[in-house]
Amino acid sequence: MIVTLTANPSLDRTVMLPAPLQVGDVQSAASTREDAGGKGINVARAITAAGEECAAVLPLAPDDPYDAALRAADVVARRVAIRGNVRANIAITDPAGVTTKLNLPGARLSPDEVSAVVDAVVAASVGARWLVLAGSLPPGVGEDFYVRIIAAVRAARGADAPLIAVDTSGSALAAVVADGAPDLIKPNDDELAELVGVAIDGSDPQSVLHVARALVPARVGAALVTLGSRGALLVAAEGAWAAAPPPIQVVSTVGAGDSSLAGYVLAATRGADQGERLRLAVRYGAAAASLPGTKAPAPADLPTGDVPVTRLD
Template identity: 35%
Template sequence: MAAPTTPGTGSSIVTITMNPALDVTTDVDLVVHTDKMRCSPARYDPGGGGINVAAIAHGLGASVSAVFPAGGPIGERVAALVADAGVLVHQVAIAGSTRESLTVNERSTGRQYRFVLPGPTLSADEQSDCLALLRSAAAGADFIVASGSLPPGVPPDFYQRVADICSESGARLVLDTSGAGLHHITSGVFLLKPSVRELRECVGRALLSESDQLDAAHELMARDCAEVVVVSLGGDGALLATADADYRFPAVPVPISSGVGAGDSMVAGITVGLSRGWPLDEAVRLGIAAGAAMLMTPGTMPCTRDNIEGLFAVAPKPVDVAAVTF
């Protein structure tokens, strides 16, 4: 795909993250109550769905910018870490303080404890500033990725407003959200990436079989929630539902260090594939490889291009579902 020429960003992929976080990761022998637990030195990563996607997409060689609200010293730290990762930062300064998220790895059991704070309340003006910054960054971008939770104060139809901006600018929207954010989408999304858990919650059914999962994906497409839907199935890979055909993508088996961020990494891989002008099925296969690569890195540490490309080389080709399920 041709390099973008917009003077505003020069980025072919723009992500938006309404509730970023400073991800703090540490280790302790055993998690206990009351007593102090002496932890190993912390690792600090910028976090929040769109920011994670931006870092991995940049690692894959895409030109990426990230729009996000940030405030207080933690917000400044997040913005600096995103910039250090090579991503162009479009920060909306806010009155509240950006949140921290704490992940504690318990060495004796291999368990992981994740403490996630709600994030600051965003005023109506701050939300408008985010949308205005997105509008200018989106001009000339090929893809917008909206990912992650909405913080307090942001209405559940916020992502529909993001979709409207994409429709105006001609950029294609990749959306990864759950719950109310998903329920309020009525138009303008190119690709939706629910996990099967999120899809189940969205349609209110158990979705035990593959055909149930594909029916639910097509139901969302019929409601104009998205043009195509990628249902991620954890260790079982993913399904791709399109208007013409449905595909099953086996997972790439990998040794798992941490399950954190597989979905974000998958979205990054898919979007980078699309931004290279690849067919949808190859882009999803890059997403499968990127999701698996993220499982091999500890905690919130991003996976590398070499990891992803190594797994992409061995990721199985998808199967056309109609061709095997008479």
Template identity: 40%
Template sequence: MILTLTANPGLDRTIELSGPVLRGQVQRAVWAGQQPGGKGVNVSRAVAAADRDTLAVMPGDIDDPVLTGLDAIGLAHHSVPTGTPLRSNITVTEPDGTTTKINEPGSPLSPQTQNALFDLVAEQAAGASWVVLAGSLPPGVDDDFYARAIERIRQLDIPPLIAVDTSGAPLAAALTASPDLIKPNAEELAELLNAAGLLHASGIRDDSRAHSDSDMSDPSDAVELHRPAEPSDAVEPLGTAELHTIADRLESSPQLTARATSTLLTARGPRPRSILATLGAGGAVLAQPDAAWHAQHPPMEVVSTVGAGDSTLAGYLLGLTGGREPDVALARAVAYGAAAARLRGTGVPSPADVRTDAVTVTPLETPAAPLTGSPTALTDTPTDDTSHRHEGTAPEAEEAR
């Protein structure tokens, strides 16, 4: 079973327009829909669509629209009552695939509710293969929420493996508990490396360009994070412009991403045990201490990128729990993310929507593992036939909601 904990779930409302957003004007939607959402909820929805056991844990009252929405689709879930409504998030999609999200902050969780969530997850996690801790944190919840959740889960006699999919300070703080897997996008990976003091060591930033973009940024945009590991270089806040520049470099270079993730995996102090880094149109890189792979999907028409990253994580875990090797599971991950991007709203794909044979997986060089082999197209059934290989990319976007 794959169990998910979503600390800040919500009702995802999607509005589809016939043209670009016109600021300050009245526009009519061509389609609108809503689904119960939140990163962990979306992972559970994708797992359930594959007819695999899953349980979604979250705060919320039983009559909240998010929980009644889960009842309506038959998704197994448990919740801790809060006495306050869960948030609503609005997504606006344009015909070219541009996605604009407006996320409410959510309602605060009391210390008692937080502890009750930890207890509920630990109670339900016995016998689970993976626990996914995902999404943003509500207002007033300390950044170490996921780190404390990991510590509580690992008190079990046979603890499950733990994946974390969040961003910013909560992600950096979660690294103090050494999760088994993290799933950052390019910006989140850049923030994390900066928080660990590893931007120089990873080769992403050199002294001559360290301030070229950040000096032009508004100081109020600086990213302040906890530092999860002992630093190897001085930590300075990343300005928005430099953050975007670094993210662009990572998305355009799987090899640079492999080096960056390898630097994080081999750093001193607490660190993740593996990293699934999503690179937007650049696909995804899976990094382990001694190996790394890059997976890419052909170009395609994008309908909505909301939830694509969540489906990517679900696809990867479905592959691993189905007994696949990590590189084959990576192919399934990217295929799931691409399939989700072709769906309206916060859509999650079923296995029938997923084309793993269209994904190209290439081994990457890391300091601990020299580059060997050549690109291969992978399916859920291992095969030597590479006749279905295609080159290309599939757009994907994600955020800690």
């Protein structure tokens, strides 16, 4: 069982253009699609498509139009009733796969709604092997929200608490690293650079490794650092590995990092070693980038090209 939390879900609208975006001009779209999104939902969709049991916790008003898209996504959802509606995010992609995103703020949660979300995650974590806390935080929860959830789950479950992965950025990620002691974080190279306050050359694995080693294992159990078209780097207590992606035709990069995290968790749940976890993470990220919108990849969508993994230390 894998549990995800999407504290700030979004209705993801993707507009595909037949030519590059021209700022200030009127352009006709080639096609559009709409998906139930948010990082935790994206992870849950990929895990469910792989045939693994997964429950997605999210705040959602009973009459929110988002619920129709969520039901179409065919994920097991544990809804926490709130008053506000889910935000809408807009992604614009061109034939080269260049993506422009507009992310709107989410509904503000009241103190009672915040507590209800925490309680729902604690309840859902019974028997779970992994808990994935993913995405930005909505207004009203405080930057330490994920830290609060981690503490509540570990206090309630003790030795049976699930492993915890966190995929967020900015002050929320800083709070988790400072006080949450997660088992895994999944920043990209820009988010890692912001977190530690130093420049990182994402094209140089040793540069990324040097920065990540300041966090692993002192503050976090492991770091899966996604590098876009350059693949990803995995840093754990026992070593570090880099992986290059297989060749693909990029359609939309939205959600690729979420799918990478799903691939890692899937491999970890199945008992794979760290190198194989990284390999599947990169394969899933590449698959997502080859699909339109935030469509979650299924096993049949995974590229068959080689994903070379190199041990760094």
